[in-house]
Amino acid sequence: xxxxxxVIIGFGKGGKTLAGKLAGQGKKVAMIEKDAGMYGGxxxxxxxxxxxxxxxxxxxxxxKKEASPEExxxxxxxxxxxxxxxxxxxxxKNFRKLDDLENVDVYNGTASFVSNTVVEVKMAEETFxxxxxxxxxxxxxxxxxxxxxxxxxxxxxHTSAELMDLRDYPKRLVIVGGGxxxxxxxxxxxxxxxxxxVLQDGEMLIPREDRDMAGAIQGVLENRGVTFKLGAGIHEIxxxxxxxxxxxxxxxxxxxxxxxxxLIATGRKPNTEGLHAERAGVELxxxxxxxxxxxxxxxxxxxxxxxxxxxxxxxxxTSLDDFRIIWSQMxxxxxxxxRRKAVPYSVFxxxxxxxxxxxxxxxxxxxxxxxxxxxxxxxxxxxxxLKNPQGMLKAVIHEETGQILGAMLLCEESxxxxxxxxxxxxxxxxxxxxxxxxxxxxxxxxxxxxxFATVQIS
Numbered sequence: 001x002x003x004x005x006x007v008i009i010g011f012g013k014g015g016k017t018l019a020g021k022l023a024g025q026g027k028k029v030a031m032i033e034k035d036a037g038m039y040g041g042x043x044x045x046x047x048x049x050x051x052x053x054x055x056x057x058x059x060x061x062x063x064k065k066e067a068s069p070e071e072x073x074x075x076x077x078x079x080x081x082x083x084x085x086x087x088x089x090x091x092x093k094n095f096r097k098l099d100d101l102e103n104v105d106v107y108n109g110t111a112s113f114v115s116n117t118v119v120e121v122k123m124a125e126e127t128f129x130x131x132x133x134x135x136x137x138x139x140x141x142x143x144x145x146x147x148x149x150x151x152x153x154x155x156x157x158h159t160s161a162e163l164m165d166l167r168d169y170p171k172r173l174v175i176v177g178g179g180x181x182x183x184x185x186x187x188x189x190x191x192x193x194x195x196x197x198v199l200q201d202g203e204m205l206i207p208r209e210d211r212d213m214a215g216a217i218q219g220v221l222e223n224r225g226v227t228f229k230l231g232a233g234i235h236e237i238x239x240x241x242x243x244x245x246x247x248x249x250x251x252x253x254x255x256x257x258x259x260x261x262x263l264i265a266t267g268r269k270p271n272t273e274g275l276h277a278e279r280a281g282v283e284l285x286x287x288x289x290x291x292x293x294x295x296x297x298x299x300x301x302x303x304x305x306x307x308x309x310x311x312x313x314x315x316x317x318t319s320l321d322d323f324r325i326i327w328s329q330m331x332x333x334x335x336x337x338x339r340r341k342a343v344p345y346s347v348f349x350x351x352x353x354x355x356x357x358x359x360x361x362x363x364x365x366x367x368x369x370x371x372x373x374x375x376x377x378x379x380x381x382x383x384x385x386l387k388n389p390q391g392m393l394k395a396v397i398h399e400e401t402g403q404i405l406g407a408m409l410l411c412e413e414s415x416x417x418x419x420x421x422x423x424x425x426x427x428x429x430x431x432x433x434x435x436x437x438x439x440x441x442x443x444x445x446x447x448x449x450x451x452f453a454t455v456q457i458s
Contacts, residue, residue, distance in 0.1 A: 007132030058191030357406025
């Protein structure tokens, strides 16, 4: 049995970074990844990188208002080809970063616990066990598949990863789920000229957002031709000759939607099935997530978990921050989950939506005295240059301290702007710092001059 200083289960952002750092210290590391198409993790292969590649191509296609069906098909196929080129290149680079290291062994196989120090590795042609002094679980997440009749084995039903690799242009797309993933794909495929319908069982779109912001997001997508059916109940997804039949109830009526493709976008869950965590004394919660403490240590003293597998925010940058927590603890530092500051996120619709911190609803529910800053995106000179003046900007300010509690930006390039607000929040700077800052012109960030000048006592 081979022995290692560290065994890492999953080639995601946190795990691969930790492997490289440990190898740099002369440690012997085993990296286990069950899918050779996932070196580098979800983001690089089936998440943020390929989706952003397709979103960029979609934006170029959207501007071709008079494109013929043949041109639409060609643009879509070219976009898929470019996405495949990009992910293949990045996947190979990530693989090489570890496999070329003398101290790292990369195993393409499925890992499961035998004990808290022994891991079974099941490869295509052999199964064996390895021993690790320390073990790190970085197994990621998998899509949640709802119990809808007709899903299993249906060739027209796809997860987000499968849809992004579908080279046959779908003229009609039905998206099951109105969360952030579903909205991003609705924006993306409407850009390619696809007729998109979003189905959601709840009556309220993205309920965690303020109603004015959720309404604005729905509006910009409807302006792109996306149809929403909120409160829809799906009975079955059947197969016809060359397309799917989505059978549903909506507003008291039975409907059947024809679709060339159906996307299941009903969330993700920790990928712990088959891990046999109980054999290692690693506790899972009711959602299958690995239970961790403030230092990301599991209920087994020598085992840690990072990334999507322990639940919470599912972003590649939080997985990287999980690495920082573990690395800090291993090297005498004190950084921990409780010291993590505001985490921003972006949804790459058009225009993009980005948020950090509390929204107005949450602040008022917590009975925090607040001021609200608000600005229509059309007031920003740069959006006129970018020819997409839709959207709105909103910030929540503590009435007594002037500190920024949160911000929601629905506008072009919001994914860049939100990081400036996060930095101000982390530093405890009052909103006047951003209001009175000198920004280059014309830029989207100079909107902060005007946004924070609107602060009123509510």
